[in-house]
Amino acid sequence: MDMKRDYYEDIQLFQSGVVLAWTVALLLVLFTIPLYTPNYYVYLLNIIMVHVILAVGLNILVGSTGQISLGHAGFFAIGAYGTVLLMTLLQIPFVFAILIAAFIAAFFGFILGLPALRLEGPYLAIVSMGFGLTIMHIIGGVDAFGGRMGIKAPPLDLGIKQLGISWILKTDFQKYYLILIMTIIMVVGARNILKTRVGRSFVAIKDSDIAAEVIGVNLTIYKTLAFAVSAFYAGIAGGLFGFVLGFFDPFTFNMILSIIFLVMVVVGGLGTILGGILGATLITYLQYDLLKNIAEIPYFGALMVAVSKQWFTMVGLENISSMAIGLIMIGIIIFEPLGMFGVWIRMKKYWMTWPF
Amino acid sequence: MDHFRVENLSISFGGLKAVNNISFGVEKNSIFSIIGPNGSGKTTIYNMISGIYKPDSGRILCDGEELVGLSPDRIARKGVARTFQNIELFSNATVMDNLLLGRHIHMKTGVFSGAFLWGRGSRAAREEIRNREIVEKIIDFLDLQSVRNNYVASLPYGKRKLVELGRALALEPKILLLDEPSAGMNTEEKEDLNIWIKDIQADYRVTILLIEHDMNMIMGISDRILAMNQGEKIIEGTAKEVQSHPEVIRAYLGEEHGC
Structure with missing residues (x-):
């Protein structure tokens, strides 16, 4: 099984027939899910996939390059606002608007990457946090951007109005397929980046920046590039997110969101593509579904609400959600530093060596 | 001179x-x-x-x-290539990736050409294959075949020294x-x-x-x-x-x- 016949097999997408078969099966499931799930879950899946794009991008920065960012909600906002404003103010078709917005986000990523050349760890965390907050407040202060009242996304038209082609996606069901295809492209792209020269240079910077320099990796270029790539992913995710929500205001992109993004990456597994996907899926599901409906679980739900009202504030459920996510994060760091990816690896090993 | x-x-x-x-x-x-x-x-x-x-x-x-x-x-x-007294390797990468990093200056793949690695005919794939062949010769030369795909963090000291030497050699x-x-x-x-x-x-x-x-x-x-x-x-x-x-x-x- 491990016999390799040529070097391409080291980098090809499907390392074996088994992987290919499972991938096809997974794709079949993904493409048919909306046919037999209620609309609310299709909406939830849309949000999950948007977060997957962002988490995979953030993981390139945090997991692979070893730089921290607490400002990714800022890039997410630039993507969302950029796409919508380019469409409404300049009449640019969606396909180009989201790309331009993502490149704008990437440019801001490059800017944020500059202080990262001198700063590390907690200092960089604070700078990036300041960046995220600044973006949020700038957007909130400009009336043309909708100010604090928020902004409404135009109809999601995949065609080009100027040429008379129009293909409007109205329902979550239709948007699901657009987002799914975007997610697949972005995830495969990230995997390919990490398998080739640029991704290797990112890992080199994380492990030993002195050795990276000495073999010819330019730190200035590659550190800022890691920020730009990561911000590009956040921009694409933001552009899609705007249309999933339909309406959003600056406080959608608050600092807590940046922290949640970081939690996704850590819980999923740092430095791996699968980690980003698993983390985003789990945390988004917890936040948007399980923990929102916790009060409806018999007995336990009522107990949690009572505890929360007694000891914390009136907005009980929000507290439970934050606490649960915090506990998961602590648990992962203590018991499974590789995150859910580590669990996956152990399951795979168990399966391959079964029954021994 | x-x-x-x-x-x-x-x-x-x-x-x-x-x-x-x-x-x-x-x-x-x-x-x-x-x-x-x-x-x-x-x-x-x-x-x-x-x-x-x-x-x-x-x-x-x-x-x-x-x-x-x-x-x-x-x-x-x-x-100019060098090794370090206290070994400076990329321990979260495999031996292969460490040596390929030595090829960094001889390769050109950027973010976009890297992301569009669709199939063996793509530019990024051809470059990867060519450089993997060169690295394979170094692996052969330094007798590292048995640890080719191992993470550097798991190698004994002597082998790490060789990987570092190999990485410097890969730079030509x-x-x-x-x-x-x-x-x-x-x-x-x-x-x-x-x-x-x-x-x-x-x-x-x-x-x-x-x-x-x-x-x-x-x-x-x-x-x-x-x-x-x-x-x-x-x-x-x-x-x-x-x-x-x-x-x-x-x-x-x-x-x-x-x-």
């Missing part, structure tokens, strides 16, 4: 003159060793050559090109700086290393600078030797000249006090 020249190189840290007015020249495709007790400034010279430290004064010339003032990655592009350097390559190796491994260094000199047509404490190895392998003590040059010459120089003996064995 020498292939590689260091002229009047000096650096001091605070009041300490770590390297003081050192000059030497190295001929193409020769082995040049630097010896001296601990703290005599050998590794500091390497750090100045590879651009990690900026010398206070002096020149470093490779084929007549000035290296002082260039950043480490630019110096790597001029064809004109000048290879080896910093105590035999440290931590047993006698057998040292003998292998001896042969490898000679092979590298012959097969890769590379000029080798060597810092080493193993005198048997140094004396047998070097074309010329520079002996240093406390940042100063004692003597530069052939093995015989250096061995018999009284200052060298004093630096290594200490002075005889009549008592």
Whole structure:
């Protein structure tokens, strides 16, 4: 099984027939899910996939390059606002608007990457946090951007109005397929980046920046590039997110969101593509579904609400959600530093060596 | 004109003159060793050559090109590769990836061409395949096949030293700086290393600078030797000249006090 016949097999997408078969099966499931799930879950899946794009991008920065960012909600906002404003103010078709917005986000990523050349760890965390907050407040202060009242996304038209082609996606069901295809492209792209020269240079910077320099990796270029790539992913995710929500205001992109993004990456597994996907899926599901409906679980739900009202504030459920996510994060760091990816690896090993 | 020249190189840290007015020249495709007790400034010279430290004064010339003032990655592009005394590998990457990183300056794939690696005909894939072939030859040469896909963090010390040597070789350097390559190796491994260094000199047509404490190895392998003590040059010459120089003996064995 491990016999390799040529070097391409080291980098090809499907390392074996088994992987290919499972991938096809997974794709079949993904493409048919909306046919037999209620609309609310299709909406939830849309949000999950948007977060997957962002988490995979953030993981390139945090997991692979070893730089921290607490400002990714800022890039997410630039993507969302950029796409919508380019469409409404300049009449640019969606396909180009989201790309331009993502490149704008990437440019801001490059800017944020500059202080990262001198700063590390907690200092960089604070700078990036300041960046995220600044973006949020700038957007909130400009009336043309909708100010604090928020902004409404135009109809999601995949065609080009100027040429008379129009293909409007109205329902979550239709948007699901657009987002799914975007997610697949972005995830495969990230995997390919990490398998080739640029991704290797990112890992080199994380492990030993002195050795990276000495073999010819330019730190200035590659550190800022890691920020730009990561911000590009956040921009694409933001552009899609705007249309999933339909309406959003600056406080959608608050600092807590940046922290949640970081939690996704850590819980999923740092430095791996699968980690980003698993983390985003789990945390988004917890936040948007399980923990929102916790009060409806018999007995336990009522107990949690009572505890929360007694000891914390009136907005009980929000507290439970934050606490649960915090506990998961602590648990992962203590018991499974590789995150859910580590669990996956152990399951795979168990399966391959079964029954021994 | 020498292939590689260091002229009047000096650096001091605070009041300490770590390297003081050192000059030497190295001929193409020769082995040049630097010896001296601990703290005599050998590794500091390497750090100045590879651009990690900026010398206070002096020149470093490779084929007549000035290296002082260039950043480490630019110096790597001029064809200077090195290993480290305390091994600086990328421990979260496999041996293969470490060696491929050595190919960094010879590759071109960027973010976009890398992301669009669709199938074996794509530009990124063709470049990967070509460079993996070159790296495979180095893996063969250094006998690393058994650990090819292992993470560096899981390797024993001796193997890591070899991976680091391989990574420097993958750069196809004109000048290879080896910093105590035999440290931590047993006698057998040292003998292998001896042969490898000679092979590298012959097969890769590379000029080798060597810092080493193993005198048997140094004396047998070097074309010329520079002996240093406390940042100063004692003597530069052939093995015989250096061995018999009284200052060298004093630096290594200490002075005889009549008592």
